[in-house]
Amino acid sequence: MTSGDAGRTDIKGMTLPELEAFLSRWGKERYRARQLFRWIYQKHAGDFAAMTDLSKEFRNILADSCRISGFPAERVETSADGTQKYLFRLEDGEAVESVLIPDEGRRTLCISSQVGCPLLCGFCATGAAGFRRNMTSAEIVQQACFAAKRLVERGEHLSNVVFMGMGEPLLNVPEVSRTIGILLSQFGFGLSGKRVTVSTAGIIPELLPFSLGHPVSLAVSINAARDDLRSLLMPVNRKYPLRELVAEMKRIPLQSGRKVTAEYVLLAGVNDSPEDALALSRLFRGAMIKVNLIPYNRHETSPYRAPAPEVVDRFRHVLIAGGVQTITRERRGADIRAACGQLRGQVHKYGTL
Numbered sequence: 001m002t003s004g005d006a007g008r009t010d011i012k013g014m015t016l017p018e019l020e021a022f023l024s025r026w027g028k029e030r031y032r033a034r035q036l037f038r039w040i041y042q043k044h045a046g047d048f049a050a051m052t053d054l055s056k057e058f059r060n061i062l063a064d065s066c067r068i069s070g071f072p073a074e075r076v077e078t079s080a081d082g083t084q085k086y087l088f089r090l091e092d093g094e095a096v097e098s099v100l101i102p103d104e105g106r107r108t109l110c111i112s113s114q115v116g117c118p119l120l121c122g123f124c125a126t127g128a129a130g131f132r133r134n135m136t137s138a139e140i141v142q143q144a145c146f147a148a149k150r151l152v153e154r155g156e157h158l159s160n161v162v163f164m165g166m167g168e169p170l171l172n173v174p175e176v177s178r179t180i181g182i183l184l185s186q187f188g189f190g191l192s193g194k195r196v197t198v199s200t201a202g203i204i205p206e207l208l209p210f211s212l213g214h215p216v217s218l219a220v221s222i223n224a225a226r227d228d229l230r231s232l233l234m235p236v237n238r239k240y241p242l243r244e245l246v247a248e249m250k251r252i253p254l255q256s257g258r259k260v261t262a263e264y265v266l267l268a269g270v271n272d273s274p275e276d277a278l279a280l281s282r283l284f285r286g287a288m289i290k291v292n293l294i295p296y297n298r299h300e301t302s303p304y305r306a307p308a309p310e311v312v313d314r315f316r317h318v319l320i321a322g323g324v325q326t327i328t329r330e331r332r333g334a335d336i337r338a339a340c341g342q343l344r345g346q347v348h349k350y351g352t353l
């Protein structure tokens, strides 16, 4: 925040209906909100002066009482495989990370929704750093604004967004919802729902209402096929146990290309045996739910290791033989600690990034 910002209303992060309602107080027509949306999210305008199709008078009113927040990445790291990690410093000094993953025609941005995470999954670096606070929609969407602008400058465009960075999106539903509204709006990022994926550790009461309210793809972190093991790896399982979670996943309506996936992080000697694979296949057999296998990415705060490639293969074959569609996620950006579960963000406090 710069000194003149105090008391100004931040336009960034409002949904289109919210912006329409906000502008109506000045008697402004609805299409004015669409114009502002386009300037902010499609043309990446950082101030009102640039918005030449708005009258000078209206631009002055906006400049006097509103602002468009935004922050650049404080640090950009590029992996040998082209993956980029951005470190963003928020206005209150906290820090979060996002990862841009180029893959053939796709440009996928993995974004954070909380500073830290309260769920304390034992294998995840974000959890190890503790929880600070929820992010605002302005902060969440800024990660996409920053990446999209850089991509446009080199003739590319942001094609997919996954909420798989720091934090648990379903513990920050209002701000995540606003962000999705902006990502999907044709006047905002214009992404289709199947190109936006929200990944959750399984906050059962939120799952179905959220999926009914947002036509996006969902990924649920399963990570163990037995309650005792899942509770050990993911303490949230004590509150929201596996069977209820899987039953709820099966109730998510699949329409307009939306996918529901089960994520399974493979930990050597912990959840990677053929018996584990068989138990997992029993949970998802016959359901329209794909299993996404993620070989573990190491970080120094955790004792876990990835299984050998042949163990991953064996696990995959048991699932496929059990009638479950399975994909193995390719490891990206590990050399810059940008792979799944390696984001921690809090460089000013931990100094080890």
Ligand code: SAH
Residues within 6 Å of the ligand: 123, 124, 125, 163, 164, 165, 166, 167, 168, 169, 199, 200, 201, 202, 219, 220, 221, 223, 263, 264, 265, 294, 295, 296, 297, 298, 299, 340, 341, 342
């Ligand atoms: N809180 C959400 C989103 C963040 S985690 C969730 O739990 O889904 C995104 C994914 O990364 C989850 O599937 C999680 O199980 C996985 N993950 C976490 N740490 C990992 C690590 N070190 N290696 C591989 N995957 C990891």
